[in-house]
Amino acid sequence: MAEIKDPENTIIMTLKDGEVVIELLPDVAPKHSERMKVLARAGKYDNVAFHRVIEGFMAQTGDVEHANMEDGWNPRRAGTGGSDLPDLPAEFSRLPHDRGTLGAARSQNPNSANSQFFINFNDNHFLNGQYTVYGRVIAGMEHVDRIQRGEPPAAPDRMMSVKVAADV
Incomplete structure (x- = not known):
């Protein structure tokens, strides 16, 4: 387990293979970081x-x-929704989309991010300045690397639980 320096801004995501520790970046993307904590605390990501x-x-x-x-898993609808909270304005920064960073998923509208996010497997610098970076994996990236592939996967992996470290 990684050393958690700021439990209020650290997410612990449990996957089938183990825990992934994510450091949120509220100094860079305060609205996105706060949204992840709100949804995690409400159990919405579980x-x-x-x-x-x-x-x-x-x-x-x-x-x-x-x-x-x-x-119920509906592969035709997965990826088309968000939460019941309003969309977020883009919080673009100079932080690169490096391996292990969290990016806010969105539609063509830069201000349409809501609850969806992605974790980069590789350095994906072509995304820089186009998607909000608001966190980074600090432990457990090997578990992320084992997530079932597909668009959508036939038998998708899931986030078993997502918690704010301060609450654990």
Whole structure:
């Protein structure tokens, strides 16, 4: 387990293979960091599927409206929804989309991010300045690397639980 310096801005995501520790970046993207904590504390990310996982690129999840495994997995709808909270304005920065960073998924509209996010498998610098970076994996990236691939995967992996470290 990584050393957690700021428990209020650290996420512990439990996957099938183990825990992933994510350091949020509230100094860079305060609205996105806060949204992840609000949804995690409400249990909205628990049992949500990774609905778009592309080898050598990224693993996307967070569709709390359509990808909750308890509410029924609907591959045709997964990735099309968000939360019942308003969309977020873009918080672009100079932080690069390096391996292990969290990016806010969105539609063509830069100000349409809501609950979905992706974790970069590789350095994806072509995304720089186009998607908000608001966190980075500080431990457990090997578990992210083992997420089932597919768009959507036939039998998707899911976030079993997502908690704010300060609450654990």
